[in-house]
Amino acid sequence: MQIHSFVADIITIAALAMRDGLVFANALGCNRVEAESDSLQVINFCNGQTTWWDIAAPIFGECLDTSNSIGKVIFKHCYRSCNQAAHVLAHFCYCNKTSFSWLDEPPDIVVSRIIDDVSLF
Template structure:
């Protein structure tokens, strides 16, 4: 007799936050050859509507995990500067999420950055940290690469940059 089982595939598109929260997606770009990087943060409401975004060029980046930690710190600071008090923060870096949720000890080169993430989260009020697949984090990914390629930092409020409009529309889960 054959057994039947249901395979639950992980979400492959951006997912909506709890209605009481604003979703923050962060990502980083790190290029070891030049020791350069960039961070990005994208804020969306619970329906997937664009709220704000920023990307920052990092002229001296130590390594990938430190740059990913900087992206979470910069994203939380950005959300705090806009007075959001409930944030659902997502990163495609499981290591960052594990550090921010306390599942991993903070004894590496990025320890101070993770401590800052927790401190900023306390200032915000309520922050939940979640891991997401890179396919769910495409808007932040594109912005981090845009910042690196242009060697510049940018921010947007209310209106998204043209380079991510298609991704914002395509990746919102209907349900």
């Protein structure tokens, strides 16, 4: 994972986030992945519902290549309000100029948000 300091637009950073997540899943040896994004444009491209001819096009190409390497990838849109854990984590990493990942226990800064994201009303 890396911090992207200079990005042309929001779609590009969302595409980079999708690519980085897929690369991480592939490196872990996952062969069935559910990839979520709050960017409907990213999900529509990855699902083949739209084409993209912009600065993000090569990144989307990497997303598709990596998803083909993984095997079975399901791309799903989720509203930002339903994924506050990702927002809190991204904000923390940006403010602290750091990045990290975990495989077991999530970091304390997102535990309450994860519980909120999966709680039934």
